[in-house]
Amino acid sequence: MNRRADFPLLVNNPGLHYLDSAATSQKPRAVLDALRDFYENSYANPHRGAYALSVEATECYHRARLTVARFLGVADPDCLIFTRGTTESLNLVAGSWGRANVAAGDEIVVTALEHHANFVPWQQLALEKGATLRVCELTADGRLDLDCMSGLLGARTKVVAFNHVSNALGTINPVADIVRLVRGKSDAAIVLDGAQSAPHFRVDFDRLGVDFYAFSGHKMLGPMGSGGLIGRRATLEEMPPWQTGGDMIEFVYDDRTTWNVLPHKFEAGTPNAADAVGLAAAVDYLDAIGMDAVLAHERSLMADAEARLQQVEGMRIYGPPVGERSGVISFTLADVHPHDLATILDGEGVCIRAGHHCAQPLMRRLDLSSTARASFYLYNDQSDIDALVAGIMKAKEIFATA
Amino acid sequence: MRPPESSAQTAALYQEMILDHYRRPRNKGTLESADAVAEMKNPLCGDEIVIEVAFDGDGVADLRFSGKGCSISQASASMMTQLVKGKSAAEIALLRTRFRDLMLGDLSAVDDATLGSLRSLSGVARFPARVKCALLAWNALENAMSRRG
Numbered sequence: 001m002n003r004r005a006d007f008p009l010l011v012n013n014p015g016l017h018y019l020d021s022a023a024t025s026q027k028p029r030a031v032l033d034a035l036r037d038f039y040e041n042s043y044a045n046p047h048r049g050a051y052a053l054s055v056e057a058t059e060c061y062h063r064a065r066l067t068v069a070r071f072l073g074v075a076d077p078d079c080l081i082f083t084r085g086t087t088e089s090l091n092l093v094a095g096s097w098g099r100a101n102v103a104a105g106d107e108i109v110v111t112a113l114e115h116h117a118n119f120v121p122w123q124q125l126a127l128e129k130g131a132t133l134r135v136c137e138l139t140a141d142g143r144l145d146l147d148c149m150s151g152l153l154g155a156r157t158k159v160v161a162f163n164h165v166s167n168a169l170g171t172i173n174p175v176a177d178i179v180r181l182v183r184g185k186s187d188a189a190i191v192l193d194g195a196q197s198a199p200h201f202r203v204d205f206d207r208l209g210v211d212f213y214a215f216s217g218h219k220m221l222g223p224m225g226s227g228g229l230i231g232r233r234a235t236l237e238e239m240p241p242w243q244t245g246g247d248m249i250e251f252v253y254d255d256r257t258t259w260n261v262l263p264h265k266f267e268a269g270t271p272n273a274a275d276a277v278g279l280a281a282a283v284d285y286l287d288a289i290g291m292d293a294v295l296a297h298e299r300s301l302m303a304d305a306e307a308r309l310q311q312v313e314g315m316r317i318y319g320p321p322v323g324e325r326s327g328v329i330s331f332t333l334a335d336v337h338p339h340d341l342a343t344i345l346d347g348e349g350v351c352i353r354a355g356h357h358c359a360q361p362l363m364r365r366l367d368l369s370s371t372a373r374a375s376f377y378l379y380n381d382q383s384d385i386d387a388l389v390a391g392i393m394k395a396k397e398i399f400a401t402a
Numbered sequence: 403m404r405p406p407e408s409s410a411q412t413a414a415l416y417q418e419m420i421l422d423h424y425r426r427p428r429n430k431g432t433l434e435s436a437d438a439v440a441e442m443k444n445p446l447c448g449d450e451i452v453i454e455v456a457f458d459g460d461g462v463a464d465l466r467f468s469g470k471g472c473s474i475s476q477a478s479a480s481m482m483t484q485l486v487k488g489k490s491a492a493e494i495a496l497l498r499t500r501f502r503d504l505m506l507g508d509l510s511a512v513d514d515a516t517l518g519s520l521r522s523l524s525g526v527a528r529f530p531a532r533v534k535c536a537l538l539a540w541n542a543l544e545n546a547m548s549r550r551g
Binding site: 335337338339340343344346347348349354355356360363369370394398399 | 406407408409411412413415416421425446447448449450470471472473474529531532535
């Protein structure tokens with residue numbers, strides 16, 4: 001699979017080796033065209049006007065929801081709330097469901113593998129409510145320790161929040177096993193951070209068994225500022241609104257307000273319809289290729305890259321074996337600091353991330369201040385791995401002089 | 403896209419002197435009795451530095467640094483401690499200004515002998531993402547200096 005030609009930024013920068021898709025993905029022409037088409041032919045404020053153009057914009061927005069809902073396996077499209085991305089989605093759950101359901105003495109379980117976006121909202125909710133935040137620890141090879149998780153669960157557990165795939169290590173978490181564990185020992189709401197799963201493999205919300213699933217559009221070829229939260233209808237209907245304003249209301253009286261139906265109850269103000277349309281185009285693009293083909297391509301690249309990196313002296317790769325990870329190789333190279341490595345690789349046209357990957361609780365447990373992270377997507381190919389390895393050898397050469 | 407710095411410029415950034423200070427940092431550790439301690443973190447990368455200072459009147463009698471970081475932040479800290487030891491607060495403030503000039507690409511600072519070995523860091527100015535690394539120790543020192551009794 002060589003998809004590079006579909007991505008204008010990669011076409012415009014032939015020497016560029018973009019290996020930072022876990023941070024954000026590049027955009028195919030189909031997405032850029034869909035955005036332009038919406039703005040040029042269908043643009044007005046949805047849900048407002050009686051005129052045909054507003055109706056057209058409303059329909060575009062609605063169709064985008066149907067497309068994305070189908071892609072993520074949720075049969076009831078009203079249960080897909082469009083948000084600015086995973087961070088906003090998780091804050092929505094913590095701010096609405098969490099505030100209404102978590103009280104003093106309750107417990108919230110998160111994991112040591114979380115991105116700050118699925119850690120800090122729960123920590124702050126616990127502080128606000130006088131609840132206790134419990135952190136599930138990891139095994140030595142960077143998996144969630146399910147025995148530890150089991151020990152944390154109980155009648156007081158109100159929320160269990162974890163990621164589908166770790167952005168820092170690429171660990172794929174066993175959702176079904178964790179759901180079974182949680183359901184067997186508590187009545188907790190299960191919140192799944194899908195930022196790193198939706199872009200890379202088929203997700204079927206209705207079969208996951210979780211209560212909430214959050215994802216980011218910009219990591220799955222869609223526009224920045226797009227993304228969503230999926231929940232179950234009964235849960236979403238019980239939840240209080242999160243933000244208030246236009247569109248999310250039914251009737252407003254001087255002393256009270258009644259709320260609009262799903263999904264509008266959670267989409268206050270003018271919706272970001274254009275980026276939802278762009279996200280739908282991204283999803284159509286991925287669907288046309290097939291998520292199984294995307295996954296197979298990435299797995300083959302990852303296995304190849306990992307095998308070559310492992311031959312480099314001083315290389316240390318973190319997390320479980322490559323077959324149990326998705327999209328990410330997190331590593332350190334002898335005493336070359338990840339930031340120095342990223343700068344040297346940049347000189348070779350290779351974009352990687354260096355740092356704590358917004359996962360400071362994890363890094364502290366690994367006794368690291370940072371790692372270098374190369375992450376892969378469908379537009380990467382063998383030349384990107386060649387450039388990565390060549391850049392790493394160059395860094396070794398530079399640092400060998402001292 | 404602004405093209406990244408070339409391979410040659412990247413190699414030139416990592417002068418032997420920088421790597422020497424990275425591998426063999428001077429004045430790394432802690433003081434028996436420090437008059438002021440300041441910690442500075444770079445939240446972007448998680449790097450952190452602690453500067454301990456013993457004052458002598460208005461100046462710095464001795465200082466140490468500790469913490470983790472990239473070669474740029476560690477070398478900058480190491481060279482800085484060598485340069486400011488025994489200098490007055492006014493001299494240090496001037497050096498800090500000159501070092502900032504250097505990081506902003508001011509060519510006159512490259513020729514400023516008062517900066518000593520720190521001039522080997524002049525290449526950092528080409529890498530805006532790395533200037534913060536080079537300034538980390540200086541910002542920590544500034545905090546420590548402001549805590550003088």
